[in-house]
Amino acid sequence: MKIPLSYSWRSLWTRRLTTTMTLAGLALVVFVFAAVLMLAHGIEVALIDTGSDDNAIVIRRSSTSELVSQIERDAANIITTLPQIARGADGKPQASTETYVLINLEKKETGDMGNISVRGISPGAMQLRPQVRLTEGRMFRFGTDEIIIGQNIARRFQGCEIGQTIRFGESDWVIVGHFAAQGSAFESEIWGDVEQFMPSFGRPVFSSVTVRLRNPEEFTRFKASVEQDPRTQMGDVKREREYYREQSALMSSFVRILGLLVTFIFSIGAVIGAVITMYAAVANRTVEIGTLRALGFRRRSVLGAFLVESTLLSLIGGSVGIGLAALMSFVRISTTNFGSFSELGFGFALSPSIITASFVFAVTMGLIGGFFPAVRAARLNILTALREA
Amino acid sequence: MGESIGRPMVEVRNVSKSYHRDSIEIPVLQQINIAVPEGEFLALMGPSGSGKTTLLNLIAGIDRPTSGEVIVQGTNIGQLNESALARWRASHIGFVFQFYNLLPVLTAFDNVELPLLLTNLSKSERRNRVELALKLVGLADRMAHYPKQLSGGQEQRVAIARAIVTDPTLLVADEPTGDLDKVSAGEIMDLLDRLNKEFRKTIVMVTHDPRAAEKAHTVTHLEKGELA
Ligand SMILES: Nc1ncnc2c1ncn2[C@@H]1O[C@H](COP(=O)(O)OP(=O)(O)OP(=O)(O)O)[C@@H](O)[C@H]1O
Ligand SMILES: [Mg+2]
Numbered sequence: 001m002k003i004p005l006s007y008s009w010r011s012l013w014t015r016r017l018t019t020t021m022t023l024a025g026l027a028l029v030v031f032v033f034a035a036v037l038m039l040a041h042g043i044e045v046a047l048i049d050t051g052s053d054d055n056a057i058v059i060r061r062s063s064t065s066e067l068v069s070q071i072e073r074d075a076a077n078i079i080t081t082l083p084q085i086a087r088g089a090d091g092k093p094q095a096s097t098e099t100y101v102l103i104n105l106e107k108k109e110t111g112d113m114g115n116i117s118v119r120g121i122s123p124g125a126m127q128l129r130p131q132v133r134l135t136e137g138r139m140f141r142f143g144t145d146e147i148i149i150g151q152n153i154a155r156r157f158q159g160c161e162i163g164q165t166i167r168f169g170e171s172d173w174v175i176v177g178h179f180a181a182q183g184s185a186f187e188s189e190i191w192g193d194v195e196q197f198m199p200s201f202g203r204p205v206f207s208s209v210t211v212r213l214r215n216p217e218e219f220t221r222f223k224a225s226v227e228q229d230p231r232t233q234m235g236d237v238k239r240e241r242e243y244y245r246e247q248s249a250l251m252s253s254f255v256r257i258l259g260l261l262v263t264f265i266f267s268i269g270a271v272i273g274a275v276i277t278m279y280a281a282v283a284n285r286t287v288e289i290g291t292l293r294a295l296g297f298r299r300r301s302v303l304g305a306f307l308v309e310s311t312l313l314s315l316i317g318g319s320v321g322i323g324l325a326a327l328m329s330f331v332r333i334s335t336t337n338f339g340s341f342s343e344l345g346f347g348f349a350l351s352p353s354i355i356t357a358s359f360v361f362a363v364t365m366g367l368i369g370g371f372f373p374a375v376r377a378a379r380l381n382i383l384t385a386l387r388e389a
Numbered sequence: 390m391g392e393s394i395g396r397p398m399v400e401v402r403n404v405s406k407s408y409h410r411d412s413i414e415i416p417v418l419q420q421i422n423i424a425v426p427e428g429e430f431l432a433l434m435g436p437s438g439s440g441k442t443t444l445l446n447l448i449a450g451i452d453r454p455t456s457g458e459v460i461v462q463g464t465n466i467g468q469l470n471e472s473a474l475a476r477w478r479a480s481h482i483g484f485v486f487q488f489y490n491l492l493p494v495l496t497a498f499d500n501v502e503l504p505l506l507l508t509n510l511s512k513s514e515r516r517n518r519v520e521l522a523l524k525l526v527g528l529a530d531r532m533a534h535y536p537k538q539l540s541g542g543q544e545q546r547v548a549i550a551r552a553i554v555t556d557p558t559l560l561v562a563d564e565p566t567g568d569l570d571k572v573s574a575g576e577i578m579d580l581l582d583r584l585n586k587e588f589r590k591t592i593v594m595v596t597h598d599p600r601a602a603e604k605a606h607t608v609t610h611l612e613k614g615e616l617a
Binding site: 002003004006007010011013014287288290291292293294295296297298299382383386 | 446449451452471472475476477478479480484486488490492493494495499503504506507551
């Protein structure tokens with residue numbers, strides 16, 4: 001690359017207005033691109049971080065989620081006494097036999113009904129999920145009709161204040177606390193005593209069993225123990241993180257595919273903008289190109305200089321777009337996860353790979369937009385170019 | 390004067406040039422023979438359209454003859470392929486254009502440095518050369534100025550600095566005073582004269598201006614593509 005970078009750079013600076021407009025187009029598309037990826041990633045993060053590496057979850061084989069899974073009490077009793085499970089300070093296995101159902105509540109803002117996950121837990125549950133922390137009120141007491149509510153639900157649904165009563169199943173439930181769970185899916189759930197919820201919903205069976213392993217390497221042995229015992233072999237054992245990754249796949253893929261499709265269509269516009277700008281740049285600088293060639297610069301140096309110019313354009317546009325997208329990290333969204341049909345809160349999550357992908361995307365647009373104009377510049381005949389003077 | 394030692398610096402042998410516009414052939418030069426000895430200051434004159442620029446371009450290696458040969462310092466430049474010819478131009482030819490052809494986005498310094506970017510010189514060597522060339526044309530104090538901030542005469546002097554910075558064999562100038570007022574034109578001609586006398590630069594210059602031609606040792610006239 002013999003023609004100095006400053007030539008490309010200052011040429012961009014000289015035509016500030018067109019440069020700025022082209023930049024704006026590129027930045028906008030990169031913004032949308034990055035935001036879509038951040039959103040899809042945010043959904044994954046919210047769900048995946050719900051799970052922990054130390055935990056394993058047992059649901060019924062061939063069930064896609066807890067919602068349709070059934071684990072009989074007998075089987076649950078055998079699973080929770082397996083030796084691979086960690087023991088708490090009280091010497092009891094750290095396990096939670098749970099029930100998981102959906103209920104309907106009215107949203108604060110729109111008054112629409114929304115699905116909410118209700119999880120009945122057993123006393124071991126809090127040890128399995130150290131990320132769960134009460135933000136207001138207190139923990140519910142087992143053996144009572146008390147419940148606690150995830151803060152994402154408390155914020156968005158009516159009648160979720162502490163002291164208020166919610167009716168679901170066949171009973172009324174008293175709210176005694178709100179809890180946070182580091183932005184994970186638990187924040188979008190209602191928790192209470194599983195032994196109270198089951199009769200109320202008329203369900204004699206659990207949905208799932210979650211256990212904390214003595215150490216994560218014991219997973220294989222735990223899985224084998226469950227799946228080989230004829231009394232528990234209907235159970236499917238997964239690492240908790242893996243389970244939640246699967247739960248996020250449907251929605252994050254949907255967002256990603258739809259979003260990227262929209263971005264792709266936008267990007268055609270931005271590339272056309274870059275093409276027009278760069279063709280205009282070549283046309284306005286014909287004499288300069290002829291002069292450079294006369295001085296002894298080769299065609300490929302001219303090609304390079306114009307490609308550098310459009311790449312610079314796209315790098316700046318890309319940086320602006322990513323910068324704007326980074327601001328979206330502060331935005332949180334709550335909507336129905338159609339993987340589980342229940343309310344899920346999540347944010348736009350930036351990651352190094354999203355930044356890389358966005359820059360690659362930006363530079364690709366720049367190179368495509370700059371390619372034909374640059375080739376045109378390189379193909380110019382010296383004499384015809386000089387004659388433009 | 391211009392004594393030649395052995396071969397002339399530039400030999401134009403039986404050169405004809407025609408352009409094609411659609412299917413019509415337009416003859417521009419016919420059977421031109423010129424020898425330019427080393428140290429010569431040659432002025433090419435003639436009416437508009439007589440082929441002066443075309444001949445100059447052939448000598449400078451930015452165009453190729455339809456027939457005949459152009460030999461510069463023993464190299465038949467018609468036989469070089471495109472990139473070899475580009476390299477040859479970079480090291481042998483200094484260009485001075487009627488409209489200066491400076492790159493508007495680069496400073497005087499950067500403009501003069503351009504041809505040196507095609508050499509292997511280090512950054513500090515380049516800096517020394519650029520400063521020397523700009524000092525020679527009397528613009529050492531204008532290095533950081535952009536072309537827009539200079540007068541026409543000053544722009545042409547920067548262009549001359551760019552033409553001589555690589556210490557080329559041959560300077561070619563196409564109407565170097567064509568766009569300048571009388572005073573600036575005089576300064577440019579004095580500068581070319583000095584480059585010829587003091588630095589022994591061989592110069593081929595196209596001009597319409599009889600006063601400019603006075604500085605040349607030899608004046609050759611072209612008339613409808615033939616030497617008159
Ligand atoms: N690329 C080209 N294609 C077609 N015709 C050309 C081309 N270049 C030059 N000509 C023609 O060749 C003839 C000589 O042109 P040239 O530029 O050499 O003249 P000139 O003597 O330099 O004239 P002027 O004094 O006006 O600069 C003109 O008739 C011109 O139209
Ligand atoms: Mg001419």
